[in-house]
Amino acid sequence: xxxxIDKAILTVLQEDSTLSVAELADRVHLSTTPxxxxxxxxxxxxxxxxxxxxxxxEKLNVGVTVxxxxxxxxxxxxxxxxxxxVVDGIPEVIEVxxxxxxxxxxxxxxxxxxxxxxxxxxxxxxxxxxxxxSSSFSMETLKHTTRLPLDYVS
Amino acid sequence: xxxxIDKAILTVLQEDSTLSVAELADRVHLSTTPxxxxxxxxxxxxxxxxxxxxxxxEKLNVGVTVxxxxxxxxxxxxxxxxxxxVVDGIPEVIEVxxxxxxxxxxxxxxxxxxxxxxxxxxxxxxxxxxxxxSSSFSMETLKHTTRLPLDYVS
DNA sequence: TCTGAAAATTGTGCCCT
DNA sequence: AGGGCACAATTTTCAGA
Numbered sequence: 619x620x621x622x623i624d625k626a627i628l629t630v631l632q633e634d635s636t637l638s639v640a641e642l643a644d645r646v647h648l649s650t651t652p653x654x655x656x657x658x659x660x661x662x663x664x665x666x667x668x669x670x671x672x673x674x675x676e677k678l679n680v681g682v683t684v685x686x687x688x689x690x691x692x693x694x695x696x697x698x699x700x701x702x703x704v705v706d707g708i709p710e711v712i713e714v715x716x717x718x719x720x721x722x723x724x725x726x727x728x729x730x731x732x733x734x735x736x737x738x739x740x741x742x743x744x745x746x747x748x749x750x751x752s753s754s755f756s757m758e759t760l761k762h763t764t765r766l767p768l769d770y771v772s
Numbered sequence: 773x774x775x776x777i778d779k780a781i782l783t784v785l786q787e788d789s790t791l792s793v794a795e796l797a798d799r800v801h802l803s804t805t806p807x808x809x810x811x812x813x814x815x816x817x818x819x820x821x822x823x824x825x826x827x828x829x830e831k832l833n834v835g836v837t838v839x840x841x842x843x844x845x846x847x848x849x850x851x852x853x854x855x856x857x858v859v860d861g862i863p864e865v866i867e868v869x870x871x872x873x874x875x876x877x878x879x880x881x882x883x884x885x886x887x888x889x890x891x892x893x894x895x896x897x898x899x900x901x902x903x904x905x906s907s908s909f910s911m912e913t914l915k916h917t918t919r920l921p922l923d924y925v926s
Numbered sequence: 927t928c929t930g931a932a933a934a935t936t937g938t939g940c941c942c943t
Numbered sequence: 944a945g946g947g948c949a950c951a952a953t954t955t956t957c958a959g960a
Contacts, residue, residue, distance in 0.1 A: 628825070628827060631824070631825035632824055632825055632827060633822075634822060634823070634824065635789070635823045635825045636822075638952080638954080640953075649928070649930085650929095650930095650953095650954085650955095651928070651929075651930085651955090652927070652929095654954075655927095658955095663831070664828050664831060665827060665828055665831050665832070666826075666828075667826050667827060667828045668788060668825070668826050669788065669789045669790050669823065669824070669825050669826070670786055670787065670789050670823070670826060670918055670919075671782070671785035671789045671821075671823050672820075672821050672822050672824060672918055673782060673786060673819060673821060674818050674820075674821045675920055677817070677819050677925070678819070678920050678921070678922060678924065679925045679926075680921060680924055683869060685869070685871070685878060701914075702915070705914065706915060709919075709923065710921050711915065712915070712916075712917050712918075712920070713913075713915060713916050714913070714914040714916075715837060715839070715910035715911075715912070715913055715914065716910065716911045716913075717839070717908050717909065717910055717911065718908065718909045718910075719908050719909070723914075724839060724908070724910070728921065730924045754871050754872065754873050754878070755871065755872045756869035756870065756872075756878070757870045757872055758869070758870040759868070760855075760856055760859065760868040760869065760870055760877075761859055761860060761865065761866070761867060761868040762866075762867050762868075763867070764824055764826055764866075764918060765824075765863075765866070766827050766829055766832050766834055766866070766882060767832075767834060767863035767864050767882065768832060769863065770832065770833040770834055770883075770888070771831070771832045771833045772833075792935080792937085793936075793937065793938095794935095794936075794937095802945075802946095803945070803946050803947080804936090804937085804938095804946090804947095805938090805939090805946060805947080805948095806945045806946075807945095808937075808939095809944090809945090812938095928960085929958105929959085929960080930957105930958090930959090930960105931956105931957090931959105932955105932956085932957080933954100933955085933957090934953100934954080934956085935952105935953080935954065935955085936951100936952080936953070937950105937951080937952070938949100938950085938952085939948105939949090939950085939951095940947105940948090941946105941947090941948090941949105942946085942947085943944100943945085
């Protein structure tokens with residue numbers, strides 16, 4: 619369903635989606651029309667979910683990443699629904715996972731500095747009934763990519 | 773330096789960068805030329821870092837996210853350098869943070885299923901001298917966005 | 927399914943306000 | 944700064960091989 623040419627196209631588009639179809643076609647050794655049709659198909663199939671601009675976190679003054687481990691007091695569907703609504707409404711919270719093991723939820727939060735995290739923390743504990751919160755601060759981002767591996771798809 | 777019109781432009785582009793300049797200009801109540809000039813400036817200033825295609829993790833068969841906490845045996849610059857090289861070379865590892873506190877590094881890894889994580893784990897422990905590894909599996913992604921908050925920039 | 931070219935749309939620069 | 948207009952480039956469609 620996805621051959622090596624599609625993978626080549628996706629590899630390029632995951633890095634840079636500003637290239638013209640003609641330039642992209644060149645790189646994958648195709649001419650523009652077939653390349654364009656493949657891109658169209660990848661979009662229709664939802665393989666390409668969206669195209670977005672990635673902004674510079676430092677320049678937006680949100681250079682500090684905080685990982686927040688949360689344990690809930692109530693394991694109910696209602697609590698989960700409320701939890702989703704609350705984290706959805708906090709723009710500093712950019713990722714939320716429900717985890718296996720002793721940590722119930724893990725959040726990734728971006729803020730200008732460690733002190734600014736306090737506002738997000740207070741908002742979480744005031745809007746939600748939480749059993750335990752543990753926050754770890756990232757000192758340095760060593761790798762950060764939106765590029766997913768294409769090795770497992772066929 | 774970044775006014776509310778720039779923020780409006782960035783808000784749209786963080787969601788969808790496929791819009792034409794004319795359409796984007798419409799949405800921020802500007803005509804195309806000044807809108808285009810603002811976009812140009814945001815790119816030159818590096819506020820807009822890049823434009824990429826975001827792919828569907830499920831459809832690429834990497835629907836399982838693993839959070840890996842690593843403690844190192846050696847706190848040396850050489851070890852860190854080697855560590856960066858190794859994680860850089862593993863496409864399943866998409867984020868790596870150096871943390872404060874008792875966890876030295878945190879990795880975000882994407883794989884098709886929990887069993888497939890074993891390959892990444894073995895690669896990590898074979899290529900690096902590691903004191904302790906603790907892996908947690910995400911059962912569900914409740915929120916995941918590349919949209920950074922624009923509330924802290926001026 | 928590819929190539930090549932035409933038609934439609936969009937990006938880019940110039941000049942004016 | 945913003946707006947209007949003209950031209951360049953690119954996307955998208957459509958013919959033929």
